[in-house]
Structure formats: C-alpha cells, structure tokens
Amino acid sequence: MIDPLERWREYGEKPDFAGLPTFGGLPYTEDPAELEGVDVAVVGAPTDDLVSDRPGTRFGPRAIRAASGASGPHLEAKIDAFAELRMVDFGDAPVLPADPGRSHQAIEATVGQVLAAGSIPIVLGGDHSIAEPDIRACAAAHGTVGLVHFDTHTDTGTQVFGVEVSHGTPMYRLVEAGAVDPKRYVQIGLRGYWPGSAEFDWQAKRGITSFFAHDVRKLGIEQVIEQTVEIVGEGPVFLSIDIDVLDPGFAPGTGTPEPGGLSSTELLWAVRTVAAGLEVVGADVVEVIPTAVGSADVTALVAERTVREVMTGIALRRSAADG
Ligand code: MN
Numbered sequence: 001m002i003d004p005l006e007r008w009r010e011y012g013e014k015p016d017f018a019g020l021p022t023f024g025g026l027p028y029t030e031d032p033a034e035l036e037g038v039d040v041a042v043v044g045a046p047t048d049d050l051v052s053d054r055p056g057t058r059f060g061p062r063a064i065r066a067a068s069g070a071s072g073p074h075l076e077a078k079i080d081a082f083a084e085l086r087m088v089d090f091g092d093a094p095v096l097p098a099d100p101g102r103s104h105q106a107i108e109a110t111v112g113q114v115l116a117a118g119s120i121p122i123v124l125g126g127d128h129s130i131a132e133p134d135i136r137a138c139a140a141a142h143g144t145v146g147l148v149h150f151d152t153h154t155d156t157g158t159q160v161f162g163v164e165v166s167h168g169t170p171m172y173r174l175v176e177a178g179a180v181d182p183k184r185y186v187q188i189g190l191r192g193y194w195p196g197s198a199e200f201d202w203q204a205k206r207g208i209t210s211f212f213a214h215d216v217r218k219l220g221i222e223q224v225i226e227q228t229v230e231i232v233g234e235g236p237v238f239l240s241i242d243i244d245v246l247d248p249g250f251a252p253g254t255g256t257p258e259p260g261g262l263s264s265t266e267l268l269w270a271v272r273t274v275a276a277g278l279e280v281v282g283a284d285v286v287e288v289i290p291t292a293v294g295s296a297d298v299t300a301l302v303a304e305r306t307v308r309e310v311m312t313g314i315a316l317r318r319s320a321a322d323g
C-alpha cells in the first residue's frame with residue numbers, strides 16, 4: 001500500500017487543481033544546464049502586441065498550463081508521452097510588453113537555448129507573430145525547415161495595416177528569409193475572406209501547398225494528412241498550430257475567429273499523426289485567448305490537448321525508431 005503523500009511526491013499523482021501549474025505537472029526549470037538529456041521543453045511566449053484585432057493572447061500560456069492536468073496513457077495511441085519522453089516546463093521567455101522587437105529577441109534566445117541542448121521546443125503563444133522567432137531559432141539550429149501550418153489564415157501577408165511585423169505576416173517573412181522551404185510548406189484549414197489574390201499568387205510562385213477547410217470537408221482529414229506527410233517528406237520540420245483553425249464552436253477564445261473550421265477531433269488526430277510521421281524539431285500552439293479562469297476555459301483546454309498530441313506523436317516516433 002503506497003502512502004498517498006508518496007504518490008504525490010514521487011509519482012506526481014495529484015489532483016489537477018493542486019500544485020504549481022506547470023504544463024502537465026512537468027518539472028520546472030529555467031536553467032539551460034538542466035536541459036541536458038531532455039527530449040522536449042515547453043516554453044511560454046506571452047505576447048499580443050502585434051495582433052490586428054482582439055488582444056489577450058498574452059494570457060494564453062498561463063491558461064494552457066492551468067488547463068493542464070496529470071499524464072497517463074493516450075487511450076487511442078496506447079502510449080504515455082510523459083513516461084516515454086524526458087520533458088520539462090522551461091518557463092516563459094522574458095518578453096517586454098509594448099516592445100515586440102525585444103520580445104521576439106527574447107523568444108528566439110529562449111527557444112535557441114532549448115535547441116542548443118538538442119531538445120525539441122514546444123512554444124505556447126502568444127500571437128502568431130512568435131512563429132517568426134520560433135522558426136528562425138529552429139532554422140539556425142537545423143538549417144532550412146519544412147512547415148506544417150494549421151490555420152484559418154495563411155499569415156503570408158507582406159503587411160497588415162501597413163505594418164510588416166505582425167501576426168498576419170510571419171510565414172511570408174520566414175520563406176523570404178530562407179528559414180522555411182516553401183516546397184516543404186503545407187497549410188491546412190484555410191477559409192474565410194483573407195488574404196487576397198496577391199498573397200495566393202506569391203504562394204503559388206513559391207510552391208507552397210494549401211489545403212482549405214473545404215478540402216478537408218471533401219477529402220477528409222486522413223487523406224489531407226497523408227498527402228501532407230508525403231509533400232513535407234524527409235528532413236526537419238516545424239509544426240505551427242493557430243488555434244483559430246478550429247471552428248469557433250470548439251475554440252471561441254481567439255483573436256480572429258472564423259466559422260466553418262475543423263473540429264477538435266480532426267485537429268487532435270491530425271497533429272499527432274504529423275508529429276509521429278515527420279521529423280518535428282519544434283512546434284508552437286498560438287492565438288489562445290482564455291475567456292474564463294482556470295480549467296473551465298474550453299479554448300485553453302483544446303490547446304493543451306493539442307500540445308499533448310504533439311508530445312504523443314513524438315513519443316510514437318521515438319518508440320518506433322527504438323524498435
Ligand atoms: Mn489564424
């Protein structure tokens with residue numbers, strides 16, 4: 001008979017509402033020396049200075065952590081990522097409100113520390129502009145990366161309201177800077193009324209692949225992901241998930257909601273399958289604006305589960321490689 005206190009201390013078996021809200025109850029450190037041998041490090045990037053509409057994603061990382069509970073085996077994948085992988089919560093990048101340039105530098109430096117240790121960073125946003133420092137750091141460590149990008153929007157604008165660094169422009173800037181290989185770049189879930197033909201012409205010229213929400217409806221998510229894995233192929237890849245890819249019925253707490261999106265069921269399966277099938281060297285889950293306090297927030301909860309699917313996919317890939 002194990003003492004309940006020992007279960008808590010030794011095995012992390014505690015109620016979800018108790019203790020410090022690190023992601024999944026993971027050990028917390030901000031010391032790069034403690035990243036040695038770590039497979040995955042969760043990093044918060046609490047920013048929203050560069051949004052074009054509703055602010056509030058600065059509260060995203062805390063809400064996702066607060067929505068996060070104990071680990072356990074994934075009932076469909078039949079693996080426990082928390083047992084399979086060595087993971088830590090690496091805290092938040094030291095961002096500065098109202099100074100997005102220095103916040104991006106801080107995010108790039110913190111993600112860079114994770115990469116320098118040979119670990120995979122999973123970044124909790126923050127608005128989608130953080131994809132720029134996230135992916136720049138990954139490309140600096142691994143060379144030009146492929147990109148699997150779940151989003152309502154392409155985020156390939158050259159500017160938004162005349163502003164070049166924005167949550168609507170990171171993917172344009174990353175491709176032009178050579179950090180992302182456009183031939184290995186797939187977008188999934190596009191819909192609505194932005195951007196326009198100029199952006200789609202540029203995408204076509206660069207060879208970017210787009211699966212719209214109507215493609216997911218017609219082909220089915222399994223077919224879309226099968227083709228995605230084929231197109232991206234071998235080599236390092238970044239996985240960027242804008243929570244607004246989901247229908248607002250599933251994730252109402254986001255900056256630019258657009259009806260007609262994916263279901264949570266589709267996204268969770270898709271993210272896990274991508275992470276299991278490709279060499280994911282980094283990931284982010286962005287644009288979460290918590291609308292309620294604590295674990296009651298439905299958007300933070302689905303974002304938390306999305307991060308878990310990335311971890312589960314990585315665990316599946318590692319365990320398959322280990323034979
Ligand atoms: Mn979006």
Ligand code: MN
Nearest residue numbers: 128151155242
């Ligand atoms: Mn986005």
